[in-house]
Every structure is written in C-alpha cells, then in structure tokens.
Amino acid sequence: MIVVLLILHGLLAVALLGAITHQALSVLPTVTPARDRWSFLDRFRGVDGTAYAMPIVVLFALTTLGGALVYPPYRIDVRPALEDMQNSAANGVFEIKEHLGAIGLGLLPVYWLFWQRPLAPERAVARRNLTWLLAFFVWWNFIVGHVLNNIRGLLP
Amino acid sequence: MTGSRLTVFSIVFGILYVVSFYYDLALFRYYPEVGEFHFLRNDRLGVVILWYGWIATSALASACIAFAVPRTLADRVTPGLAWIIPTAVVIGMLIYERRWFV
Numbered sequence: 001m002i003v004v005l006l007i008l009h010g011l012l013a014v015a016l017l018g019a020i021t022h023q024a025l026s027v028l029p030t031v032t033p034a035r036d037r038w039s040f041l042d043r044f045r046g047v048d049g050t051a052y053a054m055p056i057v058v059l060f061a062l063t064t065l066g067g068a069l070v071y072p073p074y075r076i077d078v079r080p081a082l083e084d085m086q087n088s089a090a091n092g093v094f095e096i097k098e099h100l101g102a103i104g105l106g107l108l109p110v111y112w113l114f115w116q117r118p119l120a121p122e123r124a125v126a127r128r129n130l131t132w133l134l135a136f137f138v139w140w141n142f143i144v145g146h147v148l149n150n151i152r153g154l155l156p
Numbered sequence: 157m158t159g160s161r162l163t164v165f166s167i168v169f170g171i172l173y174v175v176s177f178y179y180d181l182a183l184f185r186y187y188p189e190v191g192e193f194h195f196l197r198n199d200r201l202g203v204v205i206l207w208y209g210w211i212a213t214s215a216l217a218s219a220c221i222a223f224a225v226p227r228t229l230a231d232r233v234t235p236g237l238a239w240i241i242p243t244a245v246v247i248g249m250l251i252y253e254r255r256w257f258v
Contacts, residue, residue: 072188092256102211106169109162110238126235
C-alpha cells in the first residue's frame with residue numbers, strides 16, 4: 001500500500017512540476033521570436049498561465065496530502081537509518097522540504113486569488129513572484145523527494 | 157472569506173508556521189509507531205510527528221486572525237506584502253536550518 005501511495009505521490013509531483021514550470025516561465029516578459037520562428041522554449045512558455053492556476057492549487061494540495069500519508073513510514077524507518085549513517089544533511093534537506101510544503105499550502109489561497117480572471121494589473125509583480133516562489137518550493141521538494149527515495153543507491 | 161482576508165491568511169500562515177515550529181506549538185502530536193494522535197507529549201509512544209500539528213496550529217490561528225482583522229485594515233494590505241513576507245519567512249527558515257549542514 002505504501003509503495004502505491006509513494007508512486008501516486010511521485011506522479012502527482014511530476015504533473016505539478018510540469019504545470020508550475022509552464023506557468024512560471026509564462027510570466028516572464030515576452031520576447032518576439034526572430035523571423036516568426038518559435039523555439040521549444042517559446043512554445044513551452046507560450047501558455048495561458050491563468051489556465052494552470054486551479055490545477056496547480058489542486059495538485060499542490062493533493063501532492064502535499066500524499067506526502068503527509070507517506071510521512072509516517074519515513075519517520076519510522078528512513079530517518080533513523082539516516083541518523084545511524086550520521087547523514088544529517090539528508091535529514092536537513094527533508095526538514096526544509098516539509099517546511100516548504102507547509103508554507104506552500106498556506107500560500108495557495110493568495111496565489112489562487114491573484115490568478116483570478118480578469119488579471120489585476122496592480123497584482124502582476126506579486127503574481128509573478130508568488131508563482132516563482134511556489135515553483136522554487138515544488139522544484140526543491142521534487143528533487144529532495146527523489147534523492148531521498150533513491151539515497152541507498154546514490155550513496156557509496 | 158473575501159480576497160483581502162485570503163491575503164491576510166496567506167501572509168500570517170507562513171509566519172505562524174515558523175513560530176509553531178520554532179516554539180514547538182503543535183496543536184496535536186502523531187505517534188506513528190502506535191498510530192495515535194495526542195494533544196500532550198508522551199515520550200513512551202516512540203517517535204513523534206509534529207508537522208501535522210504545526211500545520212493545524214498555523215491554519216487555525218491564521219483563519220482566526222484573517223476573520224478577526226478589521227476589514228479596513230485587511231483592505232490596506234498591499235499585493236507586494238503577499239510575496240515579500242513569505243519570501244522573508246522562507247529565507248529565515250533556511251538560515252535556521254543551516255544547523256543540519258555544519
């Protein structure tokens with residue numbers, strides 16, 4: 001059961017990572033492509049950011065909920081093993097992951113509000129920076145989650 | 157909850173989460189080895205998870221503050237504060253968590 005939950009948590013995280021990355025790049029200032037040729041990056045960021053807001057809220061909440069469900073086995077089995085290995089850095093990056101997950105949950109209401117149509121111009125800077133802040137949380141949590149999940153294979 | 161109250165909630169949540177974590181103000185504790193929730197500390201039940209309790213404390217307190225703050229005051233919160241304060245909270249948390257890497 002825990003393996004199924006862990007895989008589901010990972011799959012939700014992949015979807016969230018894709019969505020928030022699309023949206024975070026979409027809020028960067030637009031540059032008109034030379035000779036009307038669109039690069040991969042132009043297409044990647046050429047999305048309607050508003051369409052991603054609600055899916056990101058739902059995915060962030062569900063992914064964090066999934067993380068909360070797989071947390072007890074981690075606390076019982078993995079963390080003590082890391083402490084026995086005196087790998088405090090691994091525990092440290094996980095602590096940061098749980099804090100970012102929690103702070104991110106708290107940010108979701110204002111993030112959702114600022115992405116409501118019609119987009120308020122006076123909120124553009126805050127909307128962009130909130131999106132980038134959430135994107136940082138998601139990328140950190142994704143990478144740390146995967147590294148810790150594979151840590152026995154990664155460490156010598 | 158109106159828009160300005162949602163903004164207040166999000167701003168206050170991060171601050172209260174860090175305060176809950178730093179001062180160990182978990183609303184409840186979960187003991188995964190026995191699968192039990194407790195309001196009080198009970199060291200005989202094995203390892204403890206405080207994270208759920210920290211989130212509950214900050215969510216509950218932030219909701220109370222967001223509802224209690226006068227509407228006129230909530231409307232004066234600028235959009236900039238919605239990202240500046242959480243960013244400062246995250247930076248403060250990262251500085252504190254350096255303890256794991258020294």
